[in-house]
Amino acid sequence: MILVLWSSPNDGGLTAACAHAAEKGIDGAGGECKLYKLDGAIIGSCHACGNGWGTCRDGHVCQVQDGFQALHEEVKKAESLVAVTPVYWGDMSESAKNFFDRLRRCEALLGQKGELHGKPFLAVAAAGGSGNGTLSCLTQMERLAMHIGLRMFDGIPVKRFTRQYQLNTVECAAAALVSEIKK
Numbered sequence: 767m768i769l770v771l772w773s774s775p776n777d778g779g780l781t782a783a784c785a786h787a788a789e790k791g792i793d794g795a796g797g798e799c800k801l802y803k804l805d806g807a808i809i810g811s812c813h814a815c816g817n818g819w820g821t822c823r824d825g826h827v828c829q830v831q832d833g834f835q836a837l838h839e840e841v842k843k844a845e846s847l848v849a850v851t852p853v854y855w856g857d858m859s860e861s862a863k864n865f866f867d868r869l870r871r872c873e874a875l876l877g878q879k880g881e882l883h884g885k886p887f888l889a890v891a892a893a894g895g896s897g898n899g900t901l902s903c904l905t906q907m908e909r910l911a912m913h914i915g916l917r918m919f920d921g922i923p924v925k926r927f928t929r930q931y932q933l934n935t936v937e938c939a940a941a942a943l944v945s946e947i948k949k
């Protein structure tokens with residue numbers, strides 16, 4: 767199963783179009799796709815418990831109980847992860863950051879023992895405004911992948927001016943992930 771996490775409030779926007787392109791690519795290649803919309807999910811920000819670390823450091827679980835725990839389990843079950851975020855201020859959206867900040871804390875210290883270790887990760891940054899900031903956003907996503915042990919398969923910048931051809935790129939990249947996880 768390939769989990770596609772996307773994080774925009776707009777169901778008809780550029781980010782949603784990218785997420786659906788990824789779904790189409792996975793389906794078309796005969797893979798199993800699960801789409802998950804982070805906006806609207808009850809997943810709050812990290813509380814930096816204790817002196818900065820809570821149960822995330824040694825227990826590898828987050829002690830702040832909300833929708834995070836169920837999604838953390840889904841991510842661990844997935845064979846590959848696709849993250850599609852709108853570009854906000856040259857970075858991921860707040861809903862994506864909330865989830866990934868907490869995921870990073872739980873997974874980062876597991877090293878090769880982590881269930882995410884080595885799984886291919888596809889990052890998509892959708893910039894619907896000026897188009898600036900896709901690269902800084904993808905850089906943050908690459909750092910995140912590195913911290914949590916995911917293998918950066920690709921990072922795709924999508925701007926409203928490049929939408930037409932980049933949606934094809936996203937579809938093809940997601941289809942390629944299906945072959946990648948069979949290797």
Ligand SMILES: Cc1cc2nc3c(=O)[nH]c(=O)nc-3n(C[C@H](O)[C@H](O)[C@H](O)COP(=O)(O)O)c2cc1C
Pocket residue numbers: 774775776778779780781782852853854855856857892893894895896897898899
């Ligand atoms: C708070 C905020 C910050 C934004 N920052 C950027 C930006 O740095 N670069 C850009 O091209 N667009 C920026 N935008 C525009 C979003 O990237 C644009 O709304 C994008 O299409 C979001 O995807 P959507 O169509 O799914 O809403 C920003 C939008 C918001 C709400």
